[in-house]
Amino acid sequence: MTNDSEERSAVPPANNRDVGNRLPRTAPVLVLGGGIGGLATALALARQGIASRVLERRAEFEPEGAGIQLGPNGTRILAELGVAEKLEPLAGKPDTLHARDAVSGATLARMPLGRWIAERHGAPYWVAHRSDLHGALLARVRAEPLISLELDFEARRIDDAGGTVTVHDVQGRGESGTALIAADGIRSRTREDQFDGGPMRYAGKSAARAVIPASDMPAEIAENATQIWLSPRAHVVHYPVRGGREVAIVFVRRDPLPSDDWSTEVSQGFVTDTARTFAEPLRRLLDRPGLWRKWALYELPPLATWAKGRIALLGDAAHPTLPFLAQGGVLALEDAVVVAASLAARPQDPASALSAYSAARLDRATRVVAEARRNGRIYHLDGVMAMARNATMKLTPPALLMSRYDWVYGWRAS
Numbered sequence: 235m236t237n238d239s240e241e242r243s244a245v246p247p248a249n250n251r252d253v254g255n256r257l258p259r260t261a262p263v264l265v266l267g268g269g270i271g272g273l274a275t276a277l278a279l280a281r282q283g284i285a286s287r288v289l290e291r292r293a294e295f296e297p298e299g300a301g302i303q304l305g306p307n308g309t310r311i312l313a314e315l316g317v318a319e320k321l322e323p324l325a326g327k328p329d330t331l332h333a334r335d336a337v338s339g340a341t342l343a344r345m346p347l348g349r350w351i352a353e354r355h356g357a358p359y360w361v362a363h364r365s366d367l368h369g370a371l372l373a374r375v376r377a378e379p380l381i382s383l384e385l386d387f388e389a390r391r392i393d394d395a396g397g398t399v400t401v402h403d404v405q406g407r408g409e410s411g412t413a414l415i416a417a418d419g420i421r422s423r424t425r426e427d428q429f430d431g432g433p434m435r436y437a438g439k440s441a442a443r444a445v446i447p448a449s450d451m452p453a454e455i456a457e458n459a460t461q462i463w464l465s466p467r468a469h470v471v472h473y474p475v476r477g478g479r480e481v482a483i484v485f486v487r488r489d490p491l492p493s494d495d496w497s498t499e500v501s502q503g504f505v506t507d508t509a510r511t512f513a514e515p516l517r518r519l520l521d522r523p524g525l526w527r528k529w530a531l532y533e534l535p536p537l538a539t540w541a542k543g544r545i546a547l548l549g550d551a552a553h554p555t556l557p558f559l560a561q562g563g564v565l566a567l568e569d570a571v572v573v574a575a576s577l578a579a580r581p582q583d584p585a586s587a588l589s590a591y592s593a594a595r596l597d598r599a600t601r602v603v604a605e606a607r608r609n610g611r612i613y614h615l616d617g618v619m620a621m622a623r624n625a626t627m628k629l630t631p632p633a634l635l636m637s638r639y640d641w642v643y644g645w646r647a648s
């Protein structure tokens with residue numbers, strides 16, 4: 235934290251483009267937001283020898299969320315950042331991705347995960363409780379001397395003075411750095427203030443999420459798998475977390491009533507009314523949670539660039555995605571290693587480094603976002619189209635179905 239006079243002296247004249255080169259070598263990169271993307275960015279910067287200061291509005295991190303799937307493109311990065319070893323004992327490691335018809339209960343496909351996907355992509359597919367992932371990132375961040383973390387810092391205004399960026403918080407404090415990477419989520423204030431983004435658009439669906447003890451899992455459907463159940467009205471995904479002791483469940487349905495945050499409590503009826511026609515063991519599973527929280531699903535219009543001077547967007551702030559490819563958090567991890575490498579490659583010119591980062595990431599993120607939207611349509615197909623989908627899934631060799639996602643999971647930083 236800096237006081238006002240320190241802040242003024244740290245801000246060089248706006249018209250001196252070289253002045254950034256004369257900043258103390260220790261001037262940090264500012265990272266706004268201590269979520270998955272922000273913490274991963276700080277760790278990726280540290281790996282490149284770059285100091286950072288993470289500014290997070292929450293006063294403390296409370297356990298939140300339910301499950302997150304981490305494809306090999308995500309676990310590879312977690313290993314590079316020294317996070318995988320902390321998460322490993324808590325991660326679920328499913329053998330298969332089991333797709334079923336939610337109404338009949340019939341198997342549509344059992345696609346290989348486990349050893350198959352680990353050998354194919356050189357890193358495993360894991361599933362985890364979001365708090366365990368966040369906790370593992372945070373533990374690494376707290377142990378890293380090149381990272382400092384400022385909690386209870388809610389950014390309100392950003393000044394890019396050409397050589398330095400200063401972030402002011404709602405209490406009037408200011409923090410300055412050589413560049414600002416804004417990982418402040420889908421409701422990013424940075425995006426709203428600094429970029430010409432359009433308004434959020436409600437996707438018309440909400441995801442209800444719950445976690446239950448593994449012992450509550452109906453025996454007929456208990457297996458070491460990520461299971462996805464498809465129906466026109468809703469789909470359900472569940473998988474083991476917390477080292478197999480708990481099961482995370484996501485239930486996605488049309489919803490006329492969007493909520494504003496990601497933890498609005500909803501009644502059991504929100505789920506069970508829609509699931510009335512579902513196969514019996516699935517209905518029993520959906521009856522188990524005592525508490526469901528919903529997250530309304532939103533999209534934002536794509537931006538032409540995520541970089542402006544010494545400011546760049548990252549993660550959901552740059553490219554929020556619907557969760558139907560399970561890649562939102564993983565994309566933020568990919569962004570993190572790319573932006574860190576770009577800043578390391580151009581230490582004298584943060585603005586061009588951020589611009590190169592944006593250029594390197596835009597096509598990839600756009601493709602993933604589009605594929606997730608397409609998956610959502612496929613999951614909720616009805617009538618003859620659903621029959622065609624089911625037939626295709628049943629007839630296609632499972633490994634071939636899975637290999638369609640090689641472009642997602644096989645991603646590497648360079």
Ligand SMILES: Cc1cc2nc3c(=O)[nH]c(=O)nc-3n(C[C@H](O)[C@H](O)[C@H](O)COP(=O)(O)OP(=O)(O)OC[C@H]3O[C@@H](n4cnc5c(N)ncnc54)[C@H](O)[C@@H]3O)c2cc1C
Nearest residue numbers: 267269270271291303389419441549550560561562563564
């Ligand atoms: C139902 C559902 C299921 C999902 N499942 C998966 C999955 O299986 N796999 C996957 O990879 N992704 C998944 N995602 C997506 C994933 O959760 C997000 O993409 C990911 O959390 C984005 O990380 P982020 O760091 O960009 O943003 P966030 O996690 O939203 O973090 C933003 C941070 O910025 C802070 N902040 C916000 N404003 C300010 C401010 N003004 N000042 C200071 N700090 C601020 C917030 O407090 C927060 O800590 C899912 C999403 C949903 C909705």
